[in-house]
Each structure stands twice: as C-alpha cells, then as structure tokens.
Amino acid sequence: MKNKIFIFMTLLVLPALACSSVADVLATPTPLATNTPLPTNTPLPSPTPDAVLFEESEFSSTSCFEPTAPSNGTSGTPRDGQFYLTIESPNWSAWNYCPSYITPDNFIYEADVTAVDSPGGNTLGLIFNYSESAKEFYVFAISTSGYYVFMKAGPNSGTQFLVDWRESLSIHPGAATNHLKVAAHGNSFKYYVNDSLLGEISNSALGPGRIGFIAETYEQGAEAAFDNLKVTSP
Helix, strand or coil, rough: CHHHHHHHHHHCCCCCHHCCHHHHHHHCCCCCCCCCCCCCCCCCCCCCEEEEEEEECCCCCCCCCCCCCEEEEEEEEECEEEEEEEEEECCCEEEEEECCCCCCCCEEEEEEEEEEEECCCCCEEEEEEEEECCCEEEHHHHECCCCCEEEEEECCEEEEEEEEEECCCCCCCCCCCEEEEEEECCCCCEEECEEEEEEEEEEECCCCCEEEHHHHHCCEEEEEEEEEEEEEEC
C-alpha cells in the first residue's frame, strides 16, 4: 500500500515541475560501494603459562621429600627419579609431605601417581593443606579399581568423606600411571584425573599448608610411585 501512495503523489507534482529537467526529478543512482578487502587475520597471542611456584621431578636424596626409615612396615624412598611409598601390611596407610613449602591461597597442584605393585589393590593420591600442628590434610585419591575420593583426614581426627567413592572412566585402572590435579581457589577445590574435571567442592576447615603423597593398602601390601610434582599459580 505504501508503494501505491508514493506513485500517486509523484504523478500529482510532475506538472509543477514541467520546466525542470529529468535529472532534477529523478535522482541519479548512487554508485555501489567498492568491495573493501577483509583485514588479514591477526594471530591470537599465545596463552601465558602459569607461573611455577614449586616443582619436583628428580626426587634425589636431597629433595624436599626426604627418605623415611621403615616404621610399621612402611617407608618412603626417593629412587630412580621418583618418590616411592612402600607399605608391607594390609589395611594400612602411609603419607609423606614436603615440610619446607607452603601453598598460597590459590594454586594448582598436580603430579603423576603410579600403582607399581598392588596385588590386592590400593589407593594412591595427593595430600594438601597439611597442618603440621593439627596433623590434618585434604586428600584427593584414586583406587586401582577406577574410583576416586575427596576427604579430610588425619591420624588424630579420622576420616571425613567430603566426596565419597565414585567411579570414573577417566581413571586408568590397575598397575597404571594417572595424572592427578587439584585447583584451589580459597576454600573451593576443583579436582581432575588425566585432565578430566571430576567435580568441585568447598570446605573451609583447613587453610594453606604443606603438600605431599598418600597410599593405602587393602588385602595385601603395595608400592606406589609419584613423579612430576608441580605447583603453579592459576
């Protein structure tokens, strides 16, 4: 309808413009804009790697993780560039930590864990926010049967399951190596296995503390190896 009205009004004004040239009545077409070449792609800047706060990959006799003499059938030994926790007794746990390094409020803690010898199955994982005074720490661990757990533990306080045992296909079962990682932001913790995010939890019971390793046996003794420990700033 708008087009019809516009044409009718144009016809009405044409007699009054009889002395005008056609060029005055009909607008000259506006030339089409020439194509502007697209800008060339600017390469994106490479991501800045996280700042390394603490690292241990050699585990020599002078590393932060010192060898521990056998006690109750357990021992911790740096050997062949890795740190080993050996437990001879069934249904027993052992841990070792670095006394000279304390994490900040925000950090990413990761390491490789390997079930070297576990005929009866075992648990192995990371401990962090370890308090030397309270003898308590957080644990993120996996089992050789493909399960994971997140808990607060200590010899004096027992075990509190913050995330009870859950199965994950991201875990390599049996005598295998898995890469564990915890990303802490204040009292919130994200936890990963082989770079797969398994979950997130918040707990304010423990503040910044030491880092270390833990292993536990089931029906028989076992040995676990730990390597490529790294703490970075997120």
